[in-house]
Amino acid sequence: MDLRAGDSWGMLACLCAVLWHLPAVPALNRTGDPGPGPSIQKTYDLTRYLEHQLRSLAGTYLNYLGPPFNEPDFNPPRLGAETLPRATVNLDVWRSLNDKLRLTQNYEAYSHLLCYLRGLDRQAATAELRRSLAHFCTSLQGLLGSIAGVMAALGYPLPQPLPGAEPTRAPGPAHGDFLQKMDDFWLLKELQTWLWRSAKDFNRLKKKTQPPPAAVTLHLEAHGF
């Protein structure tokens, strides 16, 4: 087996181009609307829900891949997954992200991840597993729509696919089954990390759009809390 940069990602990258053309959610009607608050809250809730859904899906899927993939401390080399969007980020960098960049990074990440998820070549998986995967993809699509809604509410444009960023690379040398399993593992891991991060991203956004509850704090202090 050849541990080169995974080509399966390249093969799927062309499919990602399709996803960029998601219909943009029309901007919320500004007259008398409650602002982006509710949709930020909704997006936050969605990330928590997806996180929960992913836990169960990943458990089943990794059991299907078999040990050592379903072992808790499994840590294979992360070769094929170079093109996966990385959630890991320096704390200061993360804190200093402006709203637009924060939202854009989330949106782009999930677009990619959804694309790769859909391309999971698991013909051999059980029908039930395929159904769970399809269900998760639908939920992820919902999250994307929700993020798009927040961006529209705040007046940010949806990220467009970069020209030439998704070249239609031909499929490389045969990608062994074991390599494919490792790619699947990292996809699920990255999805998990992104959902953890997104919860914090949207929590941060939520706080920024809320008025600070100063009066309440004083009241509590007066009672010695």
Add this chain to the structure above:
Amino acid sequence: MPAGRPGPAAQSARRPPPLLPLLLLCVLGAPRAGSGAHTAVISPQDPTLLIGSSLQATCSVHGDPSGATAEGLYWTLNGRRLAPELSRVLNASTLALALANLNGSRQQSGDNLVCHARDGSILAGSCLYVGLPPEKPFNISCWSKNMKDLTCRWTPGAHGETFLHTNYSLKYKLRWYGQDNTCEEYHTVGPHSCHIPKDLALFTPYEIWVEATNRLGSARSDVLTLDILDVVTTDPPPDVHVSRVGGLEDQLSVRWVSPPALKDFLFQAKYQIRYRVEDSVDWKVVDDVSNQTSCRLAGLKPGTVYFVQVRCNPFGIYGSKKAGIWSEWSHPTAASTPRSERPGPGGGACEPRGGEPSSGPVRRELKQFLGWLKKHAYCSNLSFRLYDQWRAWMQKSHKTRNQDEGILPSGRRGTTREFQTLSPGCEISRFILTGGCDPKHQPYCPGAGGVIPAIPGLVGPPPQGHPLQHPQDTETVEQLQTKGSLLWEVQQTPGQSATWWSVTPASGQSRG
């Protein structure tokens, strides 16, 4: 670096890459493994093997020559380290493995054979597919819900345990028209099922079979030949309602709607009802429900909850005499019988021996019968008074009865016993013992174990051994008494078609 050999047939969709992009990839794809890790290759890549066979594998390290050595490498299979005696070092950069008598793969995605460096990091992996070729699928059964589609189900051979992913494909073709078709919609009613939604032909038989394929081979079931019209079924009857019958404590009335598909197609339906007590698992089945959409269950226990289900069988499709396939049972509907008014044991309300029929159930039964007669037979003059007169007449001996010219003159003598009421246009003409249940006019369906107290007086015991005539059914008294059902016929006007009323006496109960 050796290019991986083409995977099994399932992956033949990957085309061999054009040369230029491949070169590009070679440049771009410089190994970017974790710090200090080398790369390696396991051979064979993703092999498929029969259970019990052996495997010789090698792990060849390449990359940085100074660090790359076969020393310290080890194998794991499905996360478990393999015994050192199974490995041996072939040369400076290759570790070999010999496995014998392989078991079936632990998971259908393949066993994970991994080559590790000394520090435990993963250098290379290969998926082993160990299993059996599929066995012949069997037991194919098919049905059509509306004569336009077909759903089929089968059983995989050897209980489906081949340890490898096995793909099942349902194929069909018209018997004399040669072209094979493949079913596309799988798992519609369970893991081994398929649904053909359209483009089916009638009047020519279909040949249907299932092909099972996996990495090790394929198997084909026997061919099933069928005609769509012979396997028609419907959805179960919708809207099944069960309700009490007035205050009658041993009866429930079941009503349903015929399945909508019947309206579109030229067939009739016959129905079956089954019911059970709440905490029992034994169903009682009522079979002769024919074409009606209502039925009355009798002989039930008072104050009990019953679960009732109905199912439907289309028959007479385009005039054929054959029945179709029974539908699924409808969702269970529950209802409870009213509580018994009289204290004492419930279930099978017994009449006191030879006593007055003034006790609840009989009186109620009779009242209902009279009410029904009034409604359907315009017998407005019938009353309890008349009934009591009959009863009195019945309690006379046979001889005196036959000679009696009193209130109730018997008309025609001979093999049937007849009574007349004084009400013109309404004649309880004869009571006849029969075992059948006339489907058209029968509000009662004698179910298995149905018990309705006999109404003494109206259905007094005919002489033993007396054969009776009946347009539909002829049986002797002994036979009928063991069967235990009685019918009497009410003719609205002489010569017109009759309506029947049935009563089943309680077993072991004295009559009259």
